[in-house]
Amino acid sequence: MSGGPRLGLAVLCVLASCGATCGGPEPTTVAPTVSSETRSVELGPGDVVEIRVTDQEELTGEYEVDERGTIRFPWIGDVEVAGRTKGEIAETIETQLANGWLRQPQVFVRVVERQNREVSVLGQVNEPGSYPYKERLTLVQAISLAGGLNPLAQAKKVQLTRETPQGRQTFVIDVRQILESKQADLPLLPGDIVFVPESPI
Numbered sequence: 425m426s427g428g429p430r431l432g433l434a435v436l437c438v439l440a441s442c443g444a445t446c447g448g449p450e451p452t453t454v455a456p457t458v459s460s461e462t463r464s465v466e467l468g469p470g471d472v473v474e475i476r477v478t479d480q481e482e483l484t485g486e487y488e489v490d491e492r493g494t495i496r497f498p499w500i501g502d503v504e505v506a507g508r509t510k511g512e513i514a515e516t517i518e519t520q521l522a523n524g525w526l527r528q529p530q531v532f533v534r535v536v537e538r539q540n541r542e543v544s545v546l547g548q549v550n551e552p553g554s555y556p557y558k559e560r561l562t563l564v565q566a567i568s569l570a571g572g573l574n575p576l577a578q579a580k581k582v583q584l585t586r587e588t589p590q591g592r593q594t595f596v597i598d599v600r601q602i603l604e605s606k607q608a609d610l611p612l613l614p615g616d617i618v619f620v621p622e623s624p625i
Contacts (some may be wrong), residue, residue: 467505469493472537475517478530486536499525510535535559541614545570548577548620562609564602566618578623579603584610585617 467473469491477483487495493506500520505513510533521529541557543566550571563584573579579599586593601607612618 467493467508467535468538468541469506470538471535473505473510473513474534474536475514476532476534477517477521477526478532480526480529538614543612543614544617546617546619548574548622550574557612557614561612563597563612563618564599564609566612566616567599567620570618573599573620576622578621581621583617583619583621584612585619586613587615 467489469489471489472486473489473495474486475484475495475497483498487497489495489505492502494502494504497503497517500517503513503516503520508516514531514533517531517533518529521531538557538559542554543557543561544554545566546552549567550573552570555566555569563582567573567582580601582597582599584595584597586595597610598607602609
């Protein structure tokens with residue numbers, strides 16, 4: 425994480441406000457949904473995956489994604505993983521292992537570590553900035569990483585800006601509902617921008 429988590433608050437607020445409103449659609453109050461498979465397609469160079477092959481300890485281990493978006497897997501060579509789901513990666517390895525190596529192989533893939541992935545938490549938090557993304561990171565956890573809400577925060581209108589297949593979208597989230605266990609916490613994706621606005625009162 426370059427430059428550390430602390431950035432100029434005024435600059436952050438301008439950037440976040442522009443990212444959420446300048447030239448884009450109006451924010452929506454419909455919360456985004458994120459499945460585990462959706463998060464899996466974010467693999468890129470430097471990421472690390474754990475691959476387990478049932479009853480084959482010599483094949484089970486952690487593999488780092490190289491600059492080409494591939495991993496080097498024993499016996500079968502290079503396997504393309506960038507932009508693919510965990511299920512697709514497992515199926516590819518199973519198919520290639522079944523081609524003269526193993527009989528009915530069972531492969532399981534898990535993301536262990538992501539590199540060069542960040543989420544930004546801006547606005548009325550105590551330590552606004554960009555933070556490394558970790559698997560299963562949620563909205564409330566990200567706000568906590570940023571030191572929590574400050575006294576000026578308007579928790580009921582927190583904005584989450586995300587790149588989606590339909591383009592950049594901004595969602596308005598009532599974080600109070602999450603904190604009061606009235607609504608489920610939201611899983612984040614690498615590149616998400618969380619902006620906490622200032623309360624009008």
